[in-house]
Amino acid sequence: MRSTSSILSGARRPATHQAMEDSPCAVCSNMREPHTSWTPLNPGRRFVACPKEECKDFAWVDPPMCERSVQIIPGLLRKRNKMEEEISRRKKREKMLWIALGISWLIFGFFWAKNL
Template identity: 60%
Template structure:
């Protein structure tokens, strides 16, 4: 019999329908609810998927993807930082544009 981590490793390369079937076939070990596939966006585990129970009291949690190499984590973290900075700059520019339109309309 395969261990759960072996099955998860194999499933991480499967199509979305296969992943859905896996989630249905492997419910929460504590309460029996269907677990949910989510993605971590923390600095330590960016873009790493995990499954957990929607019931907050269960605390049933398991990594779905294997750990990423340190270089990949560093690259993704840098790209996320650049993206967040660009979103902030876009927000500031939109506010300035709105103020200019208001000034133009009132003059």
């Protein structure tokens, strides 16, 4: 999976966004790192922040989302996560069924060979 920074670097953005992302931290002069917020109030909204936690330098890259987007995106993310969990459970179940099938073939083969 690509990192947030590689996704942001490949996207077309206005020059002001590029300047904001490439600007150093106002407190410690480290280069700010791009991130994406997945909180309920700002789902999918990009921001830049200093890599040092003690700095607290932070700036939004994207404008605020409309209210409808804020309502819909978290629900879509929950549904996606639920579906991914279901897929994972089904893959584990399928694996167990294949193992059980293999064991049953071994048992059948053992009894079949014994009766010859």
